[in-house]
Amino acid sequence: MFAPRDPDEYLLETERRVIRVRRHWACLVWDIFEAAGLLAGFMMISYLFPGGSWLLQNLLWYAGLFVLLRFVYQVLDWYVERIVVTDKRFMITEGILMTSVQMMPVTKVTDLTYSRSVPGRVFGYGTLIVESAGQIQALNRIEYLPNPEEVFDAISSLVFGEKKAQQDRFSMLKARRAAVGRGRTKVKTE
Numbered sequence: 001m002f003a004p005r006d007p008d009e010y011l012l013e014t015e016r017r018v019i020r021v022r023r024h025w026a027c028l029v030w031d032i033f034e035a036a037g038l039l040a041g042f043m044m045i046s047y048l049f050p051g052g053s054w055l056l057q058n059l060l061w062y063a064g065l066f067v068l069l070r071f072v073y074q075v076l077d078w079y080v081e082r083i084v085v086t087d088k089r090f091m092i093t094e095g096i097l098m099t100s101v102q103m104m105p106v107t108k109v110t111d112l113t114y115s116r117s118v119p120g121r122v123f124g125y126g127t128l129i130v131e132s133a134g135q136i137q138a139l140n141r142i143e144y145l146p147n148p149e150e151v152f153d154a155i156s157s158l159v160f161g162e163k164k165a166q167q168d169r170f171s172m173l174k175a176r177r178a179a180v181g182r183g184r185t186k187v188k189t190e
Contacts, residue, residue, distance in 0.1 A: 007082040007093045010101060019085040019154055024125035027144040028078055035071040039064050083142060085155055090130065090139050104139045108132040109159045114145070114152045128152065 011017065042064045046057060073096070081094040085106075092102045111131040120126045126148030129141055145151055 005093070005099065007084045007091060010091060010093065011084075011086060012088070015086040015088050017084060017086050018158055019083070019151055021083050021146055021151070022081055023078060023083070023144040024123065024146040025078075026119070026123050026125050028075065031071060031074045035067050038067045042067075083145070085151075085158070087158060092139060092142070102139055104130070104132060106159055109155075112152060112156055112159065114148045116148060120148075128155075 007020065008017065042060045046060045049056060077094070077096055080096055081092065084091040084093070087106070089106055090104045090109075094100055094102075109130055110133050113129040113131070114126050115129070116126040125144050125146055127141065127143045128145050128148060128151065130139055132140070
């Protein structure tokens with residue numbers, strides 16, 4: 001009842017899933033440092049005022065419990081979020097209590113770009129920028145994407161595969177004509 005739906009339940013019968021991933025765990029690094037820093041700060045204050053009022057001690061421990069529960073919620077929210085690419089659309093499903101599904105048709109994609117920072121190269125994540133015709137879509141920037149080269153290649157072949165095959169065919173014909181033209185030129189000069 002309270003569990004979020006599986007992203008595959010949003011797919012149509014005619015769709016074929018190409019990619020299904022969750023964001024890289026590195027997106028939780030700031031949350032980890034924040035929670036650890038706050039908990040350490042509360043413990044230090046509690047240690048500095050050991051004989052302090054019981055009210056201060058209780059407030060510090062309840063604040064620590066709140067920080068811990070907030071961190072657990074953030075980890076669960078990361079865990080249920082999924083990035084799904086099918087042969088027809090991009091989807092991101094997220095949310096524990098309130099589920100949100102963002103979607104963009106593959107046919108709207110006009111350009112794909114991915115970038116990797118130095119930490120992204122070390123830990124294996126990147127950012128995928130999806131540009132679409134006309135307007136900024138909900139999925140224009142997907143950060144902390146794991147294995148961005150593989151995802152980029154899969155999406156590129158999905159979105160631009162047929163166009164690339166046509167371009168390759170055209171360039172092969174052009175190369176063949178150029179080779180035949182060169183051969184004719186050599187024959188004429190000899």
